[in-house]
Amino acid sequence: MTDIYFSEEHEMFRTSLQKFLEKEVKPHVDKWEESGSIDRFIWNRFGEMGYFGLPYPEAYGGHELDLFYTVILLEELQKVNSGGFAAAIWAHTYLAMTHLNAEGNHHIKQEYLAPSITGEKIGCLAVSEPFGGSDVAGMRSTAARHGETYILNGSKTFITNGYYCDYMVVAAKTSPEIGNKGISMFVVDRSLKGVSVSKLDKLGWRAS
Ligand SMILES: Cc1cc2nc3c(=O)[nH]c(=O)nc-3n(C[C@H](O)[C@H](O)[C@H](O)COP(=O)(O)OP(=O)(O)OC[C@H]3O[C@@H](n4cnc5c(N)ncnc54)[C@H](O)[C@@H]3O)c2cc1C
Incomplete structure (x- = not known):
């Protein structure tokens, strides 16, 4: 039966995200929860993979994808067995960056939104x-x-x-x-x- 929310493209995105999280995130989460800090390299990897830019304007490096890509990212993040890691990623991508995009002027978007999409800057x-x-x-x-x-x-x-x-x-x-x-x-x-x-x-x- 065809899903009313997720298309074939959405499911392809989910599968590739699951593989990425399995390979590049899960092996590290116990260490990050124990030490209380997330290694910076994974922020850059999320940026390289485009995960921070799903809903944001192409003008600042985003992908302008529909809400269901965001739903998939949030669903899959919750499965990595680290509430702290999931919260860190969504607090950056959807708490901080939502405000930059909705209320920031061009200067703020260039200074903060664009490097947030690449993973160079982390927000809260x-x-x-x-x-x-x-x-x-x-x-x-x-x-x-x-x-x-x-x-x-x-x-x-x-x-x-x-x-x-x-x-x-x-x-x-x-x-x-x-x-x-x-x-x-x-x-x-x-x-x-x-x-x-x-x-x-x-x-x-x-x-x-
Ligand atoms: C791990 C973690 C991460 C967080 N991350 C962020 C973040 O990134 N940014 C951020 O801004 N905040 C963050 N918070 C804070 C979070 O939003 C607050 O903890 C939350 O809003 C509750 O506030 P409080 O802890 O001061 O509790 P209080 O507001 O003091 O509430 C205590 C209790 O009283 C109840 N209560 C309060 N007011 C009423 C009322 N009028 N009527 C009936 N019951 C009431 C509440 O439901 C609660 O059970 C985080 C909290 C945690 C624990």
């Missing part, structure tokens, strides 16, 4: 704070405009890829007086002065 999405995660409207981080720049103040916690990233997509309040309507997103380069991170020794998902 920083929303949750030590004071609470579910209550996003209650976040305390602020961003105040000073001429052409913003000054961000605040802290975030439990951020997948936060320790290893090259950039962070950060939520902060630009108009605290209007609550959840006053939150803006910023791209913060990890190398910027004033940015500091520390690794959490978690019970699970340790690889991320």
Whole structure:
């Protein structure tokens, strides 16, 4: 019977992805979960294979493929027996990069989206704070405009890829007086002065 969601091309993609994960990811996941860090080479391999660019514009190196390729990537990632590895990949590809693509200007896309697609830069999405995660409207981080720049103040916690990233997509309040309507997103380069991170020794998902 023909599948109503996945075409023959989708299934060919799934088969080749399964082979890639079996050969190039699975042999390493126990080590990554144990050490709490994912080797950088696999990010480059995902980039070379085109897996980071499935839904993104060709202009920035993506493939503009339909949603079901993304569904397949997410389904197969969950089968490698490392929640931490799967989370690291989808936090980069779909939490951080979705914002770059939807809200970033051409400069941001060139600086961050294109190298995220090749695997040269790793991103994260920083929303949750030590004071609470579910209550996003209650976040305390602020961003105040000073001429052409913003000054961000605040802290975030439990951020997948936060320790290893090259950039962070950060939520902060630009108009605290209007609550959840006053939150803006910023791209913060990890190398910027004033940015500091520390690794959490978690019970699970340790690889991320
Ligand atoms: C491994 C891991 C990875 C994560 N990665 C990211 C990431 O990449 N980026 C990011 O921004 N965040 C990330 N988070 C944070 C995650 O989004 C938060 O943990 C989540 O939003 C819950 O927030 P909290 O832990 O502060 O719990 P709280 O918000 O304090 O909630 C505690 C409990 O109270 C319940 N609760 C809260 N509010 C209400 C309410 N109004 N009514 C009823 N019940 C309520 C909740 O359901 C929960 O059971 C990650 C967390 C983990 C554990």
